Amino acid sequence: MGSIRIKGLGKAYRQYPTHWSRLAEWVLPWGRPRHQLRWVLKDINIQVYPGEALGIVGVNGAGKSTLLKMITGTTQPSTGTIEIEGRVAALLELGMGFHPEFTGRQNVFMAGQLLGLSIEELRQLMPDIESFAEIGEYMDQPVRTYSSGMQMRLAFSVATARRPDILIVDEALSVGDAYFQHKSFGRIRDFRRSGTTLLIVSHDRQAIQTICDRAVLLNHGQLALEGAPEEVMDFFSAMIAEREQNTIRQEQLADNRIRTISGTGEASIAGVALLNEEGKPVDVIETGAPITLQVTVDINRDIERLVLGFMIKDRMGQAIYGINTHRINRPLENLRAGEQVVYRYSFNADIGKGNYSVALSLSRLDSHLDKNYEWRDFALVFHVINTRKPDFVGCASLDATLEIKHHQHIAEGVATDALSD
Structure with a gap:
């Protein structure tokens, strides 16, 4: 197994x-330097253990590709060292x-030879390569005729x-x-x-969170954050949404998970609760039970348009369900500072047993990337149990019904169940 x-660096x-x-x-190498140094990466320290999957995220220009090129040896570092154990294959x-x-x-x-494979090995592997690529007769056509895919x-x-x-x-x-x-991800x-x-660089939240054990965030050429994939992706999403006067902060919850909160603060979440049929707050619910997500929002400055969304x-941080008031044509407009709004989303908890969290978004349009008043991960955490339905597997309770028709086998014109001694 390999390690890095x-x-x-x-x-x-x-x-x-x-x-x-x-x-x-x-021409005058002994003279004074006539250049300035522009640091693309600076003081990077990362340990990748054998068998570990590390996700690397960051905005364009953060230094992700430069880091990978130095690891693969196509670019030499200015400072620091890289120690690699094992054979490396890279798709940059x-x-x-x-x-x-x-x-x-x-x-x-x-x-293949650049990857260290011999001609004989490549001949043996060629059928598998052709089969996996599935490009048919194009295998013997010039690459200039290929699409990017x-x-x-x-x-x-x-x-x-x-x-x-x-x-x-x-x-x-x-x-x-x-x-x-x-x-491809199946093979990975x-x-x-x-x-x-x-090592995988991707903006795909699902890929990072489902494949990786750990993630790092690069920002302006420096290591900004390292931790669990969901924690890093939450912070990255908040960072992307950052605008003037926006703030990003992280809070540690009682179970040691990290909550990320960002936004301009023009509107803010004052309270959130999950209510049962009797209107009482709960944090443990039964699969299929009717529940209400209640969110209280404070309007801190005049707002022309407000959209509340929840996910x-x-x-593992994967989205199970999300909706907002923009998509159901229920945004609020022309709100004034000092007002308070209470939202109540009601639905049946048709999800499987396990732990879940709710993320909340206050924005101007469909996405918090346009105007982010507040984005809050882990706004609420709840647990689902299943004692009333069949013990199904997965995150969605589809309540599948079953119909079975049992036909008698007919052989040589005689029904088998009609035969007797």
Whole structure:
């Protein structure tokens, strides 16, 4: 199994005010420096343990791709060290190592050798590569005739033709169609179960939270946060929504989970409760029971439009159900400072047993990315039990009904159940 240890890693590029400055420094190397250093990454310390899956997130320009390139050796660090144990396979830039005039089959041999595979190994693996890529006759066509999705299919198939000790995947998978994305992540999960160490860069919250054990957030070239995937993704979502006068803060709950709260504060959540049929607050409910989510909102400054949304998430942070007042055409308009609004969403808890949390959003339109008054993760945590229905598996209670028709077997014109001694 592979491991990665990164200590004090940094990458800086030289910036020159003019082309003449670059020339002067080259011609007169003993003279004064004529450049300034622009640090893309600075003081990065990360330990990735054998068999662990680490997600790397951050806005564009945060340094994610530069970090992966240094780990794979395509870019050299300015400071710090990287220690790697095990064979690395990387899928960074789409079609990296492919020659557009060569066929897919020829490119497999070239790209495969860059990954350390021999010609004989690639010949043996070729049927599996073709089968997984599913590009048919295009395998023997020039790569310049490929769509971006086809290039990704072939690149992923080559990179994962043999299970590596360490697999590094950048955003390239986002190019493919839904079918191949599902197929690719299935192979990644299989590798994980077999002990492959995984580094994955993605903006896909579901991918990070379902695959990764841990996540790190890069911001302006520095390590801004490290922790559980859900905690990091919550903070990242809040950071994306940040605007002028926005604040982001995190609170530790009684069960040690981290709650992220962000927003401008023009409207804020004053209270939230889950009510049973009698209108009493509860934190344990029965599958299928009618419940009401009550949210009290304070209006702190005049607001032209207010939308309340909620999302129920399972213990892994995956969305189970979400809705807001914009989507049901019930926004409130022209609210004044000092007002208070009480919302009550009523529904049946048709979900499976387990722990769930509720995230709340106060915004101007459909998304809190437009105007975020307040976004609050773990606004409420509740537990679902099932003592009245069959013990089903999964997160949705569909109440499937069953009909069975048992037909008698007819042989040579005689019903079997009509035979007797």
